[in-house]
Amino acid sequence: MSAPVLIGYFEHEAQVLDATRAVREAGHDLRDVYTPYAVHGLDAAMGLKPSRLTWVCFGAGLLGCTLALSLQLYTSVVSWPLNVGGKPFNSFPAFIPVTFELTVLFAALSTVAAFLVRARLFPGNKRQTLPRVTDDRFAIVIAPSQSPESLEAAEDLLRRHGAVAMDLREVAP
């Protein structure tokens, strides 16, 4: 990316929501919006699809459930069956608590791991943060387009929606 990205800074949630909607409607290439907290309604404004992490959670839960049941069946029925008062080796109801716990454990850890991988969050990350976006500012980042007119139009649009500062930056996102 040689051309710099356009960054508009905002001070209020309402402005950034409107501006995001307008940027998308005007057909600019919206790269991302940076916010100090999860702004509700921004998903729709940015046109983000619902995350697929729910499937990871479901799959991992299923895996945890299966592994837990298999482990208990193997140890109690196959590997070392113990006859306790003539009760069945496969005492299935007694296996449910551990199965439940392992289902939750697998689902939770895998979901978080998948999230960290997908969002590329890891220790030693070199990514730069825009000034004050983790504190009290919102930033809209628009990817560069070929024509300088469209860049100007985007700048104008952001300003009309109440951008308090503008920046052109050459950054790898």
Added chain:
Amino acid sequence: MSQQHLSPLRVPLVTEPRTLGQLTEEICAPMERAPTWKWWAAFAMAVSVLGTGAGIVAYQVGTGIGVWGLNKTIGWAFDITNFVFWVGIGHAGTLISAILFLFRQKWRTSINRAAEAMTLFAVMCAALFPVIHMGRPWLAFWVLPYPNTRGSLWVNFRSPLLWDVFAISTYFTVSAVFWYVGLIPDLATVRDRLKAGVKKAVFKVLSLGWTGSHRTWSRYETVYLLLAGLATPLVLSVHTIVSMDFATSVIPGWHTTIFPPYFVAGAVFSGFAMVLTLMIITRVVLGYEHLITLRHLENMTKVIIVTGGIVSLAYATEFFIAWYSGNPYERFAFMNRAFGPYAWAYWIMVTCNVVSPHLFWFKKIRTSPVAIFALSLVINVGMWFERFVIIVTSLHRDFLPSSWSMYTPTMVEVGTFIGTFGLFFTLFLLFVRVLPIISIGEVKSVLGFARSPHEHAEAHPPTHQAPERDVSTEPASPRLHPPLAIATRKDVPV
């Protein structure tokens, strides 16, 4: 504004007008100023209690757990009482962060971080007891099912004690992960405030390169929701399984199907009491009365009324069923509880858990931090006695009158219990110093809650004086007190 659909009758969650920046400043302030002598005094006390406790544990591990007051009749007493006590306390954190999140109770935002931290510390304290009880704690890993050279002798998956291992370790892991995920955005906020240095480097690593990108926020919200959904049944399962340690036995007084819901309600009851104990001190010491407001305290007391009611109902049901069952042993166990040699413990329990929560029906008491604080301590004492009563009175007069016996804890057992308070408070005091104790990101998202969108444009300047404010733009809530000054790292000597 996304909050515009709210009824005008809603009261703002953050009672003072604040800008986003002021909020960051306020919540980060305790981490950025030097601790005062008060903190050092509290910390020194906590650490010395912890140290004493560690010494006592070393002594009993070296000597053997024969130094406890247990005997042939009472094989379980102080140790498991304290285990259940701490696990119970550990229930409020996840309840606040997960269940209230699913119910969209936005007031949870300013207390969930600290409550979750409290949960983790309480579970750590709880986990110590069974490990010490093993006698050879370095062999604690034997409770895990792993292929071994003893013929691959497996753990007994039919035992509730093993279920406990899985329940507690899963609960601790998931709570810790949930807590950390909630912390990531705030760690980034702290990182961006710090000048270069060791501290910045540490926060850089911990915040994992969080940039505040909304694409990430969007996924983050999904993950948070999923974790809340997973943690909700988890928190209910943990105390259910703890109760099964007793309920699956054949001891009269333990062998009851009512135990799981009864224990879960009791856990939430005691957990909220402990959250109140800690939060009432914290909000005053750190000047967070506008973030952890009277309304938060009031809401928690309402949860206490409900769970206290469930616990009372459980006591009554147990007694009724003991009589109704016609089982003489069951009847005897309960009569012995209420009128036997441990009647004093039983009546302390009833006074603290059944009677005292009803004081919260009075609005005056519900809105007085001092009264709530006192009652929260009373409830904690009551819940400790509940476990003591269930465990010791059920065991001390069993089926054979010739083996009837009494139990008195030894100094070693008492010392170990007090030592866990040292651990708990040491960790909590450190937490208050090194991490943002209120979720900055979440409180920011409710800052505009029930406020007009224009209001935060003129949020108040960072001065000590209460500025004159235009009353007509105020929402319906009448302001009785002058606005609080912003607690920055300079102006509050804490």
